Structures are given as structure tokens and as C-alpha cells.
Amino acid sequence: MRISDKQWVSAVIDRIVDGMTAVLLLEDQEGELLVPLEDVPPGSVDGQWLLLEMEDGLVVGATFDEQKTQEVKERVGKKRALLLERMARGRRDRS
Amino acid sequence: MGRKWLRHGLVVLLLFMLATGITLASGEMRVYYFDVGQAESTLLLGPGFTILIDAGNLGENDVVGYLQKLQVSAIDLFILTHPHADHIGQAVAVLDSFAVDEVWMSGYEHPTALFEDVLDAILRSDAYYYEPQTGEKFTFGELDLYVLNPAEIGSNLHASNIVVRAVYGDIAFLFTGDAERRSERDMIQQELPLTADVLQLGHHGSRTSSSLEFLLAVRPETAIYSAGVNNSFGHPHSEVLNRLKILDVPTYGTDCNGTIIVQTDGQDYIVYTETGMPLWEVGECLAGLPDPNRVELNTASFTELQRIMHIGPERAREIIALRQVHALRSVDDLKWVSGLGVQRIEEIKEQGLAYVKGSE
Numbered sequence: 001m002r003i004s005d006k007q008w009v010s011a012v013i014d015r016i017v018d019g020m021t022a023v024l025l026l027e028d029q030e031g032e033l034l035v036p037l038e039d040v041p042p043g044s045v046d047g048q049w050l051l052l053e054m055e056d057g058l059v060v061g062a063t064f065d066e067q068k069t070q071e072v073k074e075r076v077g078k079k080r081a082l083l084l085e086r087m088a089r090g091r092r093d094r095s
Numbered sequence: 096m097g098r099k100w101l102r103h104g105l106v107v108l109l110l111f112m113l114a115t116g117i118t119l120a121s122g123e124m125r126v127y128y129f130d131v132g133q134a135e136s137t138l139l140l141g142p143g144f145t146i147l148i149d150a151g152n153l154g155e156n157d158v159v160g161y162l163q164k165l166q167v168s169a170i171d172l173f174i175l176t177h178p179h180a181d182h183i184g185q186a187v188a189v190l191d192s193f194a195v196d197e198v199w200m201s202g203y204e205h206p207t208a209l210f211e212d213v214l215d216a217i218l219r220s221d222a223y224y225y226e227p228q229t230g231e232k233f234t235f236g237e238l239d240l241y242v243l244n245p246a247e248i249g250s251n252l253h254a255s256n257i258v259v260r261a262v263y264g265d266i267a268f269l270f271t272g273d274a275e276r277r278s279e280r281d282m283i284q285q286e287l288p289l290t291a292d293v294l295q296l297g298h299h300g301s302r303t304s305s306s307l308e309f310l311l312a313v314r315p316e317t318a319i320y321s322a323g324v325n326n327s328f329g330h331p332h333s334e335v336l337n338r339l340k341i342l343d344v345p346t347y348g349t350d351c352n353g354t355i356i357v358q359t360d361g362q363d364y365i366v367y368t369e370t371g372m373p374l375w376e377v378g379e380c381l382a383g384l385p386d387p388n389r390v391e392l393n394t395a396s397f398t399e400l401q402r403i404m405h406i407g408p409e410r411a412r413e414i415i416a417l418r419q420v421h422a423l424r425s426v427d428d429l430k431w432v433s434g435l436g437v438q439r440i441e442e443i444k445e446q447g448l449a450y451v452k453g454s455e
Binding site for chain 1: 153154179180181202204205206207208209210211214215217218223224225226252301302303327328396397398412413415416419
């Protein structure tokens, strides 16, 4: 997808494919961006939120968004904890 | 060996009888390797079990469509091998559209908005939730399911990928998700039962998976991968296909064949395509394996693209942005890149380095 004009966009690294390409999910989940690993900050890993500086559909700058990463991590952790409670209530006997 | 080729040779004869109907004969099981582009979703359908492994890509709606077409109304088990968007992309739609009895996930907490949405969808469903571990065995109807990975829950995204071996009668299927070489090595070292008649190649046929030692341990008769046509990652990689060729394993891909179906009565199996189209082995259908000495415009990295004359960092970025919108059909499509006119494109052609897979 292309985003016109210069703007800041929030995105998360969904995955790094074959150690070469970062697949970024845009915050609004309206699409994904594939960018060379060189275009995301060094040390980037799956699940890291970024603020992308976009110009005419291209990533021209990116910085870590540690606060956003932490916020989503905490929410995801709480929701999985609720599922683990469901798991602990006993499973159907499949064994 | 003769029996194997007979099995695949029967396809042409049988597909006309089979492709028309979706009703399973008594005692038969089918595995549908859905064509979901550069993503993965597989349905196991048989006596007493409906199991969906992964849910295609974000931004698409093909998985629910396939399930509706097959008149699936309820899912006994929904396995999400790992939380990447090309595997959980439509999990919310599946959970909201079908009665799902049980969901398995790896336990890895992936901090994406999509993954959070999937957790919400499971929470609002009535589905039971479980995080399976290596060594566990389950029975769904007449299908035995062995968990081969993860050995440890949740610690690492890649290592926690769920791998299952499904056994129906004498026929075994292995589903590896995106398990990489490290997980493959762990499974071998734990001396787990890895042999399978049909292997779903890990990570869309990427070189990150399907090591020679793993293929020798699995000893597949048939290999199947899921990948999109002209995908941006060059999947399946030539190293993997070459290994399978050396091992004489017929290999099929959703990019070549569309949805692939394996049907078994528990004693033997056949492979055919959903559409009734001829079943193509990958070596026959791809227009040629990627040439390591050349630069494939739809899959080359930022650095590789700059090996082509007239292409520096800026134009390499433009090409990558361009192919996100639409795969290049030929070298001539470079005309959409700034500053590349007829003259320069001719010079690029004369250089002979750039090409588009399938266009020559």
C-alpha cells in the first residue's frame, strides 16, 4: 500500500522474514508494509512497536516506540492470563 | 517407489471423480491445504473431527469462504501454530463465524494489535483454551494427534511454534507451521516420532526450515508448501526444492496448484487439486528456479537490487514500494520507477542481471 505525503505512522513489527525483510502491521490494521531490515532501527525484533516517518509511501525514518510496546505487552499478558484461567478450569478429556 | 508414482499417477484419473463432490465417503479423511496466498491455513476433515490449523493472512477473507464452501459448521479444534499475521490473519473471523470447541496456541505473547484481537475473540467465544507441549497425545474422532513442539511454552516466538503429527490409520501427516531449523534439530534430538507420509514444509518452503537432517528424519513421500505467486520473499527457496528433488520427494505448492487436497482411507492416499486442474509438481510448474547469479525483481533484497545498473538506494526503495502494490510482471515494469526510461531499461536488459520469475 502507499501512503502519500510525509507523515508519522504507528506500526508494529509482526515478523522478520528470512532475516532480510521486516513485515510491519499498521496500527489501524488496514495494511502491512514490507521494508528492508536496513530501514528499521538496529536491534529490531518481532513485536517491537515503531513510529515510522513516511514520505510518499516510503519509510524514510523509524524509531522505537517503547511505551506503546509496553502498553500492548501488558494488555496481551492480562488477556492471556484470563485464557489460562479458562484452561485451568479443566480440559475436555481427549487423552 | 513404484507404488508412490502410481499413487500420484492416479491423480489424473481420479480427480474427475473426486473434485466434483465434497461429501466424504465413510472412513475417509481429507486434508485441504488451502490456497491463501503468502500465508497458511489447513483443514483436516474426517470421521469425528474437523480441525483447522492456522487462519490465513490479515486483510483477506478467503478462509471463512473456504470453510463455508465445504459446509463446515463447527470446528472441534482450531490450532494457531504461532502468532504471525500470515497464520492468525483471519482467526477473529473464524472464531466469530463458527462454533469452535477448542483453541490451541503456543503461549507466546506477541504484542500486536492483531494478536490482541484474537485473544479477545477467544475470550468472547465458548471455546476451551489450551497450550499444548511436546510429548502430549490427543484423540479427535478417529485421528490421533501428537504434539512435537513446543518443548517449552511461550519463551521464544520461533521456538514455541506448535508442530503436530496427525495419524489416521497408517497414514501420517506432519504440520510444522513456521518451525525453523532450531526447532527441527530439537525435535530430532528428542527422538520424537517424526516420520510422515505427507510433510507440510515449514515456513512456506523457506531456507530457514526443511533442513536435510529434518527431511531425512521425516522421510516424507510427499511434500506440500503454502506460498503466494511471486511472493516478496522468494518462497519456496531453491535450496529446499533442490533437497527434495535429490531425495526424490514429489513436491506441490499452493502457488502452483491452488488448494491441494490429500485424501486417505487410512491405508493409502491420493493427492489432487480442488479445482480439478492437473496437479503440478513444483519443478514442472515454476518457470525456473531462482537463478542465484541474477536478480529477481519481485523478491530481491534492497541490497541485491542495487547490483542492477542504474539502480541505487533510492530506486531500490521505489521498486520495493512498487511491488508492495503490485508484483512486477516483467523487466519493462521498471518504467514505473523514477528516471528509468526506455533507454535505461534496454541497458538493464542488456546487462542481463534483472529478471522476473515466470516472465521469460
